[in-house]
Amino acid sequence: MPLVVPGLQSNSAGASDDWQSKLVGKKLGDAHDEVTFAKQDLPASHRVIRPDSMSTMDFRPERVNIHVDGEGTVRKVVKG
Template sequence: MPLVVPGIQSKGGDGIDEWTNKLMGKKIGESHDEVTFAKQDLPQEHRVIQPDSMSTMDFKPERLNIHVDDKGLVKNVRYG
């Protein structure tokens, strides 16, 4: 199996543009509105990564990683 370096040799996975459009600049919450995306509508395999939080470095191509800033706004979305 060849080595894949996320972000350099991969494009982020199928559907990443769709998730980026849905989530960028929004908060993750309990329900939908203009500034919030409901958690229950995220893929089963996901994690929300807070600034300065620790996360595992294992690469799972089906897992959606949602990076938020200190105000809880989505700043980056990628698979891995």
């Protein structure tokens, strides 16, 4: 098995891809079901960005940015 050194040989986008596959197309709510993801299961460092909201441009590699549309459906997830 090959040695993987985080940050050097691994793809940091992988964590973002995991959250993207879990969240895109769902709404955020209080409990899980077919169309909703429970807010309490999001990582501690996250923010929800709505179309009409402002956000800072600071980069925090551990933070998950969740972009939702006007109806609250997750459209994109990125780290930073």
